[in-house]
Structure formats: C-alpha cells, structure tokens
Amino acid sequence: MLFAGLYSDGRYIGQLALVNCSKARAWDEKERGELAEVAGLIASEAKTLEALDDANRRAEYYRDVDPLTGLFTYNMFKELAQKALDQGVARRVLVASDIKGFKYINSAIGYTQGDNILRMFADMVVQSSGPEVINARANGDVFVTLGVYEDRADFQEKLLLSNENFARLQNQIYDGINIRVRSGVYFLDPDCREIDLAVDRANLARKSVDYILKSTVVLYKDAPFSIKLRENEMINRMEYALMHGEFQVYYQPKIYLKDGSVAGAEALVRWVREDGRVIPPDEFIPLFEKNGFITKIDLFVLGSVCRWLKEREERGEPLFKISVNLSGADVRDDQLVSYIAEQVEAFGISPEYLEFELTETAFLSDTEQIFSVLKRLQDMGFTTSIDDFGSGYSIMNMVAEIPTDIIKMDCAFVQNCGKTDRGREFLGQLVLLVRKMGFVALCEGIETQDHLNMVKKMGCELGQGYYFSRPVPRPEFEEWLKKQRFHPGEICDMIEVNHRGKQEG
Incomplete structure (x- = not known):
C-alpha cells in the first residue's frame, strides 16, 4: 500500500x-x-x-440576509411574514420606515457614512421591536417590520419616540444634515391575509408623512391616499353589499321621559360585511351622500322597517313609531315622496307609525324644496323631525316656519352643556323655547343618570342615548322590547297638544 x-x-x-x-x-x-x-x-x-x-x-x-444590515432580505421577509399571517392576523401590525431625503444625505456625507447610518437605523429597528417580530431591509433606506401590539396608542407613541431619538442622535453626529424618519403603520384588519397588501398599506401611510407634518408616524387609516383607496373599495362593493344583505338595520329606542316607557325607535343602517368586518357609518354615509347611493340605502331601511311593523301587526304585538333618516340628497329627488308612499302602501302600514328625520345640515341648500317635502309628508300623516339640532349650521332663523313636529337636540348639548351652570341654563332655555314654539323636544346623547335627571328637570319630553340602549340588531332589540312598557300613542298625542298650543299662541 x-x-x-x-x-x-x-x-x-x-x-x-x-x-x-x-x-x-x-x-x-x-x-x-x-x-x-x-x-x-x-x-x-x-x-x-x-x-x-x-x-x-x-x-x-x-x-x-442583507449583507449591510444583517436583517432579512425583502423576499425572505415576505416568505416568513406570509407564514405568520396564515396562522392569524389578530393584533398584527406592519410598519414601513425610511429616512427622508436619504439620497441627498449620501451625496452630502458620502456613501460610507451613509451605510453607517443605515446600519445604526437597522439596529434601532431591532432594538425597538417587540416579541414575535420579523424585520427586513426592503430596499435602499426602506425597512419593514411585522410585529404584534397590545395597545395601539402605546405602540404608536413608542415608535414616534424611537424615530425622534434616532434622528436627534444622527443630527448630532453629522452636522449640517437634517435627518427625519418617516414611518407608516398599518394595524391589520381581520380580512387582510396577504402580506403584499399589508406592506402596500403601510407604505401608503409612510408616503403620507409629508402631507401630515405634525408627526413622523402616520396610521394607514389617517393617510390621505388610504382614504381614497377605502372610498374606492366601498364604491366598488356598495351594490353587491345591498344585494347580498350586508347592510343591516339597527334600532335605538326613544323613551318617554315622564315614566320611562318606550315611545318609539330610530332605525339606523349598519354595514356588516360577509367576513364580519364592520364599516363605520361615518365612513360610508358621507360617501354615499356624495355619490347619491344614499337614497337606495334610505329606501332599503324604510322597506325593512315597514316589513317589521307588518310582521309585528300580524303577530298581534304592539306597534310604535319608528323613525327613518332622510339625507339632503334624498329630499332633492322630486320622486322621493312617491317612493315613500309606494313602500308604505305596499305593506299596508298606517303613516302614524312612521317618522322621517332630516338633519339640520340638510338645510344648507334648496330650503324651498326641503320645506315642500316635509309639508307633503306631514299632509300624508307622517311625523317629521329635525335631527342634530344645533350641531353646527343654525336654522334658528327659520325654525319657526319649518313643517316639522319634533326637534332633536344634538348629543353635544347634553354631554357638554351639562358640565357648567351656564351650559345647563342654556340647554334648559333651548328646550323651553322649542316647546313654546309648538315642537316636541327630544334630547340625544343621554348616557348617565345625571344626564337623565338634568333633561327631565328641564321639561324635555323624549330622550335617546346609550343610557337606555345602544343601537342593536333587530333580534336583540326585540328581546329588549319584551321587558319594556309601551305607550304607542304618546308621541302623536304630544304633537297634537303642542300644535294646538302653537296655533293658540
């Protein structure tokens, strides 16, 4: 061998x-x-x-792994982050951060020092990250993080502090440059199952920092770009949502304050998507008022209310007045009253059980048309009311001539005026004035026993608010009603008495 x-x-x-x-x-x-x-x-x-x-x-x-910072590359980040989302999105947050004007910084201090800043920025990203976090350098000076959070406000505050501390330190080291960190934050919605979508939304928020100068941290929901995106999503889905039952009618009671009995209820629309996600009314209602879809929604609510009243009548259950909201866009439609009459006649519902609410802001334009619609509704036997009275646009100069029956004081009156003697005196005089003018006074926003005691003492006839019940779906409202006392004719009786007083005065 x-x-x-x-x-x-x-x-x-x-x-x-x-x-x-x-x-x-x-x-x-x-x-x-x-x-x-x-x-x-x-x-x-x-x-x-x-x-x-x-x-x-x-x-x-x-x-x-990125050779400069030691963080994951973007491709690896997407692979790991997608696996994390597949296991659940609860309390997940996506952050996209960069250094504003980093190309200028590279030119000013050189690429070697620029690389040092990126390494320190990566260290800051890692140090400020909590548990179960995946960090990556996406490209250039853009870094992304998928993490978890306990409290949204606390998470945002800590991120803001980290950004400010990093910028302050770098500006001390490198004289003559102005480093500013931009971070976009997206708290993942339940329906966001794709990491690409989450990153896109965080990046939209990051790019919006330049438009919202008060902070270096912008939430996706507050970003101008995201607002437009959400509006487009709602517009693209609104017809489908209406056809497939995503719009639901919730009910909130109106209480006769004299004895706590049920005097009526307000029907309110809610958007609950098939995946369970709830779209807040203050997002979709203003949008639908602008594009005209609100009329379809309001007529849908009216149809749902009429159907329920008919079902209660057939079961021999007590009926009471239910109010339906109308928008300014509705009353500008010459066919509105005809649409309402057709729906009510189709179900055979007596007009005495229906009330139509119009917000004070609707009077900003075409007052003559609004007066005409309200008068025609009254002549047909329906009750009319002005909602959110005093919320901004004052109609005090014309309120005496408005063909309406009920004035609903905006919730801000109860919740703010009740804090001072002067505020309580103002609200008390307003309630007295409304009643002297022949209208029924209703105070919204009653949330505590003190609120209730205050408005009762002022002589307000009707009340509405979370103290009695929040708006709830019909099945839950029906269960609540089983424990209540009814006075179905009370509102009508009050309207007749007040109108007689108005005519006599």
Whole structure:
C-alpha cells in the first residue's frame, strides 16, 4: 500500500492510498512520484470545490440576509411574514420606515457614512421591536417590520419616540444634515391575509408623512391616499353589499321621559360585511351622500322597517313609531315622496307609525324644496323631525316656519352643556323655547343618570342615548322590547297638544 498526503494551502485535508490487492510489493520512486502528482491534482481540485461550496453557502446566506444590515432580505421577509399571517392576523401590525431625503444625505456625507447610518437605523429597528417580530431591509433606506401590539396608542407613541431619538442622535453626529424618519403603520384588519397588501398599506401611510407634518408616524387609516383607496373599495362593493344583505338595520329606542316607557325607535343602517368586518357609518354615509347611493340605502331601511311593523301587526304585538333618516340628497329627488308612499302602501302600514328625520345640515341648500317635502309628508300623516339640532349650521332663523313636529337636540348639548351652570341654563332655555314654539323636544346623547335627571328637570319630553340602549340588531332589540312598557300613542298625542298650543299662541 502506497500513501500520499493531501494538502490545501499547507493544511492537511486527507490522504490518498494506492493498494495492490494481489500481493505485497515494493513501490519504486517513479510510482511514488506519480502518486504524489495525482494527490496534488486532487488536493487542488478539493480546494476549488471547497471554495465553491463556501461561495454557495455565502450566496445562500446573503439570499436571505442583507449583507449591510444583517436583517432579512425583502423576499425572505415576505416568505416568513406570509407564514405568520396564515396562522392569524389578530393584533398584527406592519410598519414601513425610511429616512427622508436619504439620497441627498449620501451625496452630502458620502456613501460610507451613509451605510453607517443605515446600519445604526437597522439596529434601532431591532432594538425597538417587540416579541414575535420579523424585520427586513426592503430596499435602499426602506425597512419593514411585522410585529404584534397590545395597545395601539402605546405602540404608536413608542415608535414616534424611537424615530425622534434616532434622528436627534444622527443630527448630532453629522452636522449640517437634517435627518427625519418617516414611518407608516398599518394595524391589520381581520380580512387582510396577504402580506403584499399589508406592506402596500403601510407604505401608503409612510408616503403620507409629508402631507401630515405634525408627526413622523402616520396610521394607514389617517393617510390621505388610504382614504381614497377605502372610498374606492366601498364604491366598488356598495351594490353587491345591498344585494347580498350586508347592510343591516339597527334600532335605538326613544323613551318617554315622564315614566320611562318606550315611545318609539330610530332605525339606523349598519354595514356588516360577509367576513364580519364592520364599516363605520361615518365612513360610508358621507360617501354615499356624495355619490347619491344614499337614497337606495334610505329606501332599503324604510322597506325593512315597514316589513317589521307588518310582521309585528300580524303577530298581534304592539306597534310604535319608528323613525327613518332622510339625507339632503334624498329630499332633492322630486320622486322621493312617491317612493315613500309606494313602500308604505305596499305593506299596508298606517303613516302614524312612521317618522322621517332630516338633519339640520340638510338645510344648507334648496330650503324651498326641503320645506315642500316635509309639508307633503306631514299632509300624508307622517311625523317629521329635525335631527342634530344645533350641531353646527343654525336654522334658528327659520325654525319657526319649518313643517316639522319634533326637534332633536344634538348629543353635544347634553354631554357638554351639562358640565357648567351656564351650559345647563342654556340647554334648559333651548328646550323651553322649542316647546313654546309648538315642537316636541327630544334630547340625544343621554348616557348617565345625571344626564337623565338634568333633561327631565328641564321639561324635555323624549330622550335617546346609550343610557337606555345602544343601537342593536333587530333580534336583540326585540328581546329588549319584551321587558319594556309601551305607550304607542304618546308621541302623536304630544304633537297634537303642542300644535294646538302653537296655533293658540
């Protein structure tokens, strides 16, 4: 057996053996030299293979890890983050951050110092991250983080503090440059299951920092770009939502304050998507008022109310007045009263059980048309009311002439005026004035026993608010009604009495 050592850069890596299995023999110098030459070739090849293997390992490592910062690459981030979202999105948050004007900073202080800033920024991202966090350098100076949160406000405050501290430190180190960190935050919605969508929304918020100068942190829901995006999503879905039952009617009671009995209820629309996500009314109602879809929604609510009243009548259950909201866009439609009459007649509902509410702000334009619609509704036997009275646009100069029956004081009166003696005096005089003018006074926003005691003392006839019940779906409202007392004619009786007083005065 003949042996030859294998060496790479003077380092022993193995040996080569030549064996004659037929018989023992002696090896001459020529054979020894040839074996050594073969061993050298093998060692050289092994060195090449070792270098190649090392290069492959490095390439594989840097495929997943950014060589400058040590954070994950964006592709690796997406892979890991998507797996995390597949397990659930509850309390997940996506943050996208960058350094504003970083190209200018590179030019001003050089790329070497710019790289140092990026490394320190990456360290800050890691140090400010909580548990179960995936960090990555997406590209250039943009970093993304998928994490979890306990409290949204606390998370936002800590992120803002980290950004400010980093900027302050860098501006002290590098004189003459102004470093500002921008962060966009997206608290994941239940229906957001794609990491690409989450990153897009966080980036939209990040780019909005320049438009919202008060902070270096912007939430996706507050970003101008995201508002437009959400509006487009709602517009694209509104017809489908109406056809597939996503719009639901909730009910909130109106209480006769004299004895706490149920005097009526207000029907309110809510948008509950098929996936369970609730879209707040203050998002979709203003949008639908602008594009005209609100009329379809209001007529849908009216139809739902009429159907329920008919069902109660057929079951022999007590009926009471239910109010339906009308928007300014509704009353500008010349066919509105005809649409209402058709729906009510189709279900055979007496007009005495229906009330139509119009917000004070609707009187901003086309007052003559609004007066005409309200008068026609009254002539047909319906009750009319002015909602959110005193919320902003004052109609005090025309209120005496408005063909309405009930004035609903905006909830801000109860919740704010009740805090001071002067405020209580103002609200009390307003209630007195409304009643003297022949209208029924209703105070919204009653949430506490003190609120209730205050408005009762002022002589307010009707009340509405969370103290009695929040707006709830019909099944829940029906259960609530089973425990209540009814005075179905009370509102009508009050209207008649007040109107007689108005005529006599």
